[in-house]
């Protein structure tokens with residue numbers, strides 16, 4: 544299944560390499576870029592125990608001097624304290640401008656490592672080695688890096704691109720099923736916002752809800768088409784001046800749900816699934832697409848084993864939380880809403896009554 548996808552950008556194009564056992568080739572890939580000899584691997588105990596030795600061996604075999612920074616596991620550690628731990632390790636090991644940070648883990652590790660790389664010495668090299676489905680198909684690509692603030696998701700960050708992304712799909716075999724399903728939410732997102740054919744292919748498939756039973760061919764397609772969709776969008780609008788906002792489909796309500804449930808009860812991908820259901824229902828209320836299309840979308844989300852109703856959260860708190868969404872303009876919350884499977888639009892404003900009634904209905908389900 545080896546394949547290369549290019550992320551074409553004005554100043555910092557790079558490759559996404561997808562191949563089995565590719566983690567063992569990280570050192571080799573790095574050598575081609577003529578980077579400095581010092582490398583700091585940023586990971587967490589869960590992932591490092593499983594895959595750290597392979598990455599260390601590959602780097603050492605290519606004459607890199609390797610250091611590690613192992614952060615606690617979990618979204619609740621995606622904060623500035625963890626970034627300070629990365630800076631401390633960089634300083635302790637005298638990392639230089641030519642040195643490299645390697646993010647080995649899911650989206651939490653990837654977002655934090657990218658932010659530390661963007662800011663340490665005003666910018667050093669970084670590489671994404673994603674180990675969750677979500678990180679492979681979404682967070683490792685496109686250069687959105689950052690951390691959460693107690694008041695909301697990803698409020699502090701920078702756009703900063705990796706030198707390359709190395710995807711070894713075999714590592715998904717150890718991923719907990721819940722995390723696999725969460726990744727499927729971002730995969731389904733690409734079908735709704737960008738690729739109707741891909742959506743239909745998933746609709747016609749079975750076993751979308753388990754890494755143990757999904758067919759290897761479908762998994763391969765899912766990773767490739769998702770990476771391609773993300774690369775296409777980011778290639779047209781690196782810094783979210785316009786088009787890129789479509790990648791935020793489902794995230795306005797999703798981020799509020801995630802933060803209001805303390806980042807553990809509902810994890811990112813699950814919250815995005817609920818957010819897509821809410822956005823689809825809003826679009827139907829506003830006559831932007833049909834009820835039948837909403838049901839097609841919701842059916843696929845449910846088939847991937849994801850929640851389609853809103854957990855018990857105070858709806859006023861959700862309405863308040865969405866006011867700090869990054870798409871807010873002139874104080875108005877803007878939503879990405881679908882017009883048909885494969886197409887979405889950014890709205891100017893959705894009446895608060897519509898938001899409230901959709902959320903109420905989703906909670907009663």
Ligand SMILES: NC(=O)c1ccc[n+]([C@@H]2O[C@H](COP(=O)([O-])OP(=O)(O)OC[C@H]3O[C@@H](n4cnc5c(N)ncnc54)[C@H](O)[C@@H]3O)[C@@H](O)[C@H]2O)c1
Pocket residue numbers: 587589590593616617618621648649650651652654674675676677678681682683684685686687688696697714715716717718719722725726811812
């Ligand atoms: N930058 C972006 O464009 C972007 C896009 C989407 C999501 N995100 C961010 O990504 C984060 C979510 O990332 P995530 O879903 O990868 O969660 P995560 O990073 O928390 O990883 C999920 C869990 O899986 C474990 N894990 C990772 N790989 C494993 C493997 N191969 N085997 C066994 N266990 C493994 C991790 O230790 C963790 O416990 C959120 O913070 C979200 O905001 C960023």
Ligand SMILES: O=C(O)C(=O)C[C@@H](O)[C@H](O)[C@H](O)COP(=O)(O)O
Pocket residue numbers: 681685687696697729783787788790791794869
């Ligand atoms: O890459 C993007 O652009 C996205 O919006 C991808 C999202 O899946 C991701 O969760 C992103 O981190 C959300 O961005 P934010 O700007 O709303 O924090």
Ligand SMILES: [Zn+2]
Pocket residue numbers: 681729794811815
């Ligand atoms: Zn996301």
